[in-house]
Amino acid sequence: MKSLPEFKDVLSAAEKIAGYAFETPLLIAQDLSEKLDAEIYIKPECLQRVGAFKFRGAFNRLSRLTAEERKRGVVAYSSGNHAQGVAASAQILGMDAVIVMPTDSPQMKLQNTKDYGAEVITYDRETESREDIADKISEERGCIVVPSFEDFYIISGQGTVALEALSQAEEKGVKLDLFMTPIGGGGLISGCSLAVKGLSPKTEIYGVEPEGFNDVQRSLESGEIKSNQTATGSICDAILTFHPEPMTFKIMSDNLSGVLTVSDQEVLVAMKYAWEKLKLVVEPGACVALAAVLHGKIDVKGKKVCLVLSGGNVDEQTFKNALDT
């Protein structure tokens, strides 16, 4: 296995992305806190540059490339948020970017990625391998592959979400009991767990996956990497990853207290709740931790909890479906 990032690497990432990534606020969820007799805080990464936390890891990764590598450009595969993160980072750093995206990506994510100046190549999620397509492009054009989560700098970049949240909590005099994020490939929660364990070792970390796509839950329970059966069939497009990879699996195994699951219906309810009470636009996959807490999947009574809402790039129709819930 490649060397694993540590807490100090998250600190280094924070320096690297400062002035490019936004410092998102830490919000108190007043209504939810009263409802659950808890102190619930929200880290709204939907307010991040490109509308998702993915900019943090992507910018950290790309800014570590050598001058020679930068000239070669980058290629990435992503259902949309990593795509936008890589495209926007490449644009800022003056590099070419090719992004391999599934044909069924939300229209907004496809359009935004093009708007950040990237060349977009689409593929069929069920029949084609995005890794193969990216490898082929890398071989033909000489550009650098930027993984969506299994990468030293990507993981440590995503960890700045928790680094920021914990320092903001500390400013408010708050010591968190629980820190919760969505899980796709595990880049976000792995990086965050490094920051949480570095700053506040007693804070427990939980991840949340969509029902039927609980590869990480099954992997951690069994002690070996397990895969999902399919890559489609949930509205949580941003977090439908086949399986964790060795780095994220190892870090999650070391640091997570547990993984919960939520249904698509519970996610829609959470999206509507975020609209109604938090006044935030959150995409399905970014809402799973909120959905888990709203639906009592974990007992938070009397606890201080931070929920990461990881992105807000959602199509109109999906959003309307949530409002109709």
Place this chain on the structure above:
Amino acid sequence: MKSLPEFKDVLSAAEKIAGYAFETPLLIAQDLSEKLDAEIYIKPECLQRVGAFKFRGAFNRLSRLTAEERKRGVVAYSSGNHAQGVAASAQILGMDAVIVMPTDSPQMKLQNTKDYGAEVITYDRETESREDIADKISEERGCIVVPSFEDFYIISGQGTVALEALSQAEEKGVKLDLFMTPIGGGGLISGCSLAVKGLSPKTEIYGVEPEGFNDVQRSLESGEIKSNQTATGSICDAILTFHPEPMTFKIMSDNLSGVLTVSDQEVLVAMKYAWEKLKLVVEPGACVALAAVLHGKIDVKGKKVCLVLSGGNVDEQTFKNALDT
């Protein structure tokens, strides 16, 4: 005329509401800034307690009542956001509150006001006088009338929006050229203008009203208080006030550089823009300053601008109408 609040009264309000009102963040609007070749900042008061800036003034006002007055309780009239601000403040301070609201208030605002423990009495906007109803209740029950804008403590409380925004801008090393807010009765912009002129006298202040409800624009142009013809007919329910009152008229006359107007259609476009690019849920009346800038009603090229998005309490159907725009 009653004595007018000054900059020092905004500072005093900030102390009074600290720990009750939220400190909302100052966000950079990346896409809008690039589109307009400007630096556009957003002060999202939709993220404020009760989903609107109105909590600031209401809490400042209610917390100034004597122990004897608190026992008598309060009565207020409002289309919805002041209602929620007063109801939530009264609940925190352990007082009774009666709120007089139009029958056509957004359902969410009526429900939230009840949820904060207030007694809600509805009236017909076109045929009944909310002032008369409130006065009658005050007389019968002995409770204190809390005006929605024409009040020393309400105005100075609302001014904390700008106080916070300017101090946050300063932390980022930003000196604002323009500060823009919606105008209803003028409480928000009057209070903000005291803070802006106190901290940054060269920053220009513009207000925005719905087309056909430009009572303040006409009042400032003519030098005397002018009224709107009607109280209904725009989607901007939160800011359909008949006319400014002596205090807000005087402060606005002294401090404003101008007033702009926007159509309902332009407001819907701005709501959708806030959803798509800012990931914020903003109600129609709260979107007018954003609508004005988006539609080129004022030249912001090369300027540093702060737009107040003053609230986010909007019904589903209105929000869907914006998404369909």
